[in-house]
Amino acid sequence: xxxxVYPVVAAVTxxxxxxxxxxxxxGRFKPKVMPLTHLFFWSGMLVLTVFIxxxxxxxxxxxxxxLGETRLWYSFFMPLVGYLTWRHWGLGWVLxxxxxxxxxxLMINVLxxxxxxxxxxxxxQSPWFVPHVIVYIFAYAxxxxxxxxxxRVLWDDRRDLLKPSTLLMADNLVYIGFAFLTLGLIFGAxxxxxxxxxxxxxxxxEIWALLTWIVYLGYFHIRAHRPGKVRPAMWTLAFAFLVxxxxxxxxxxxxxxxxxxxxx
Amino acid sequence: xxxxxxxxxxxxxxxxxxxxxWVHPWGYAEAFVIAAAVLVIGFALEWVTPGxxxxxxxxxxxxxxxxxxxxxxxxxxxxxxxxxxxxxxxRIPASMGAITAVTISVLLxxxxxQGQSSPVAWxxxxxxxxxxxxxxxxxxxxxxxxxxxxxxxxxxxxLKRKNIGFLLNHLGLWxxxxxxxxxxxxLQRVTMTLEQGQTVWYGTDRDGNMVExxxxxxxxxxxxxxxxxxxxxxxxxxxxxxxxxxxxxxEIEAGSTGTMSGWxxxxxxxxGESGQIGDRYEPINDYGAAPSAxxxxxxxxxxxxxxxxxxxxxxxMKHRFLQLNEEYSLAMTVPQSKRYMSLVxxxxxxxxxxxxxxxxxxxxxxxGWKLYQYSYDDRYGKWSPISxxxxxxxxxxxxxxxxxxxxxxxxxxxxxxxxxxxxxxxxDDQ
Ligand code: HEM
Numbered sequence: 001x002x003x004x005v006y007p008v009v010a011a012v013t014x015x016x017x018x019x020x021x022x023x024x025x026x027g028r029f030k031p032k033v034m035p036l037t038h039l040f041f042w043s044g045m046l047v048l049t050v051f052i053x054x055x056x057x058x059x060x061x062x063x064x065x066x067l068g069e070t071r072l073w074y075s076f077f078m079p080l081v082g083y084l085t086w087r088h089w090g091l092g093w094v095l096x097x098x099x100x101x102x103x104x105x106l107m108i109n110v111l112x113x114x115x116x117x118x119x120x121x122x123x124x125q126s127p128w129f130v131p132h133v134i135v136y137i138f139a140y141a142x143x144x145x146x147x148x149x150x151x152r153v154l155w156d157d158r159r160d161l162l163k164p165s166t167l168l169m170a171d172n173l174v175y176i177g178f179a180f181l182t183l184g185l186i187f188g189a190x191x192x193x194x195x196x197x198x199x200x201x202x203x204x205x206e207i208w209a210l211l212t213w214i215v216y217l218g219y220f221h222i223r224a225h226r227p228g229k230v231r232p233a234m235w236t237l238a239f240a241f242l243v244x245x246x247x248x249x250x251x252x253x254x255x256x257x258x259x260x261x262x263x264x
Numbered sequence: 265x266x267x268x269x270x271x272x273x274x275x276x277x278x279x280x281x282x283x284x285x286w287v288h289p290w291g292y293a294e295a296f297v298i299a300a301a302v303l304v305i306g307f308a309l310e311w312v313t314p315g316x317x318x319x320x321x322x323x324x325x326x327x328x329x330x331x332x333x334x335x336x337x338x339x340x341x342x343x344x345x346x347x348x349x350x351x352x353x354x355r356i357p358a359s360m361g362a363i364t365a366v367t368i369s370v371l372l373x374x375x376x377x378q379g380q381s382s383p384v385a386w387x388x389x390x391x392x393x394x395x396x397x398x399x400x401x402x403x404x405x406x407x408x409x410x411x412x413x414x415x416x417x418x419x420x421x422x423l424k425r426k427n428i429g430f431l432l433n434h435l436g437l438w439x440x441x442x443x444x445x446x447x448x449x450x451l452q453r454v455t456m457t458l459e460q461g462q463t464v465w466y467g468t469d470r471d472g473n474m475v476e477x478x479x480x481x482x483x484x485x486x487x488x489x490x491x492x493x494x495x496x497x498x499x500x501x502x503x504x505x506x507x508x509x510x511x512x513x514x515e516i517e518a519g520s521t522g523t524m525s526g527w528x529x530x531x532x533x534x535x536g537e538s539g540q541i542g543d544r545y546e547p548i549n550d551y552g553a554a555p556s557a558x559x560x561x562x563x564x565x566x567x568x569x570x571x572x573x574x575x576x577x578x579x580x581m582k583h584r585f586l587q588l589n590e591e592y593s594l595a596m597t598v599p600q601s602k603r604y605m606s607l608v609x610x611x612x613x614x615x616x617x618x619x620x621x622x623x624x625x626x627x628x629x630x631x632g633w634k635l636y637q638y639s640y641d642d643r644y645g646k647w648s649p650i651s652x653x654x655x656x657x658x659x660x661x662x663x664x665x666x667x668x669x670x671x672x673x674x675x676x677x678x679x680x681x682x683x684x685x686x687x688x689x690x691x692d693d694q
Contacts, residue, residue, distance in 0.1 A: 125624070176678075176679060179678040182671060193661075197638075207373055
């Protein structure tokens with residue numbers, strides 16, 4: 001399976017997720033349709049999974065090298081995180097937003113078709129490659145959901161409708177997301193030692209990954225200091241996601257990143 | 265799950281009185297003033313000492329400074345545990361100030377091109393192109409390590425079981441940062457350029473100095489595997505291949521057919537290594553042999569069929585296109601490397617010898633050094649007569665890795681405990 005069939009896959013997956021969303025919304029009035037939410041959700045996941053595995057097979061390498069390929073994984077993890085948050089905290093809107101975001105990322109890949117390229121430069125051929133990328137993209141998916149929750153907290157707080165459970169969810173998403181970010185950073189360092197001779201090279205991508213990590217670190221220290229004052233922490237959390245996006249996509253456009261070992 | 269959370273939201277919002285700056289207990293205002301001062305003084309020092317880049321001290325001085333930086337927080341926390349300044353330095357506002365100072369210096373590093381001097385004079389003079397060896401960077405790191413040390417020590421006296429997660433993360437990070445910064449004084453990275461038949465026992469460090477090595481290397485063979493080359497349509501005017509989607513650039517394989525920019529093509533023959541004989545190519549495995557393919561292309565409008573050879577050439581052979589019309593040609597791309605390695609004879613001072621293969625991502629160790637496949641002469645590609653090996657010695661690596669392992673467990677702890685951790689802090693602090 002290659003990128004040739006991708007537009008169909010993206011359309012079918014988004015369609016199934018759209019149906020899942022509709023069932024989620026109607027489920028409020030007609031609980032009987034609720035099982036269909038799960039059915040459509042998992043069908044969409046299945047289609048995407050089959051495509052990713054097929055692409056992996058046809059490329060003969062993990063499909064994690066190009067930006068388009070990482071977006072694919074993001075569209076895969078984002079709904080999973082949304083689904084789990086929904087099941088765990090019973091907040092359907094989290095699932096809605098994450099499905100929407102995942103669909104947007106699927107669409108970006110339709111609009112920016114990529115060339116089928118099996119080549120994997122020697123430095124990337126390492127047992128660290130897969131865990132490093134998976135852990136990072138999973139963290140990104142969690143932290144994206146946490147940014148959505150932060151905006152919701154700010155919104156609810158202004159109208160004095162803030163529920164402690166929403167706040168708790170933001171915290172937990174960041175805790176888990178941050179732990180994965182830390183794993184990604186350290187896996188990257190261990191890999192760097194094997195591939196480039198040193199665990200830290202101050203490469204632009206590394207610098208921005210560190211900045212991202214620090215801003216999230218700031219978030220939960222601000223939170224821990226005055227648990228009652230939520231606004232500064234939530235603004236930090238929303239802002240942190242912007243830094244994360246610079247790290248993921250923006251770095252390629254920075255003049256300081258010309259000659260980075262991480263450009264793709 | 266946490267009802268006290270709701271209560272706190274209401275109570276802390278009211279009754280907040282503004283305290284003048286520099287009156288104890290200190291808070292965020294003092295933290296940010298100090299953080300700003302650290303950076304401003306750093307930049308001022310950089311400005312008045314132009315051209316003098318800082319380099320980390322080497323053993324034993326780095327060990328000594330590191331030890332002192334470890335001792336100060338312990339002594340302060342043991343002798344003056346009730347001092348309001350000491351208390352402030354081990355709490356979150358001071359930490360946020362220090363974290364912000366480090367963030368700003370790292371951000372500047374992420375925005376300015378590092379390692380090459382800028383055309384703008386003040387950018388160079390402020391050290392913005394060499395941040396890692398600049399005063400503002402080192403001073404913010406020092407302040408950061410100090411505050412992190414104060415925090416960590418405070419939470420470790422007395423040592424309690426429930427603080428284990430806190431310690432893994434904070435002490436782990438302290439060890440990583442201190443080990444990395446101080447270790448850079450003893451880090452040696454030396455490149456050795458090997459040529460077949462020569463035994464090399466010296467290398468060049470990053471500043472261009474010659475370094476004598478406790479080991480010698482002799483290149484037996486440089487070996488490279490490549491991906492098959494690709495075929496695409498070249499636009500004569502722009503000199504670029506037309507790549508709109510994945511059908512426009514295909515891996516060359518004998519027997520494959522398809523359509524590219526409207527032309528139907530068929531690949532009849534493909535040789536990975538070949539030489540030109542008259543108007544044909546024939547497989548040979550001589551020095552400098554290049555890939556070639558015999559292709560046929562049919563214009564869908566006129567039905568004209570063209571047949572001919574294409575090749576990307578090599579350092580020894582010319583490339584060859586198949587011209588389709590005035591504007592376009594079929595062309596072959598230079599193959600990309602899949603893996604490369606050097607087969608090397610190793611000799612050491614201790615008398616140990618052996619034949620080792622050094623491949624990208626698979627360094628070898630000898631005499632306390634790690635040997636990496638670093639580069640080769642890319643003009644010659646797989647025929648490269650030289651291979652460059654990088655030798656790295658980092659005696660502080662075990663220190664940094666200890667910190668990494670602590671942080672890995674710390675991350676595991678966070679995953680396990682989740683939000684409970686912050687609640688524990690709340691009880692202690694407020
Ligand atoms: C790996 C990085 C870090 C992680 C995962 C982390 C995590 C945490 C967490 C979860 C808390 C609140 C819960 C608790 O007290 O156990 C906390 C508190 C704190 N952290 Fe960090 N932190 C990190 C780095 C830092 C750094 C770099 C500083 C200072 C420069 C710092 C200073 C503090 C302080 C002062 C507290 C409050 C301590 C107390 O109330 O006793 N942390 N940290």
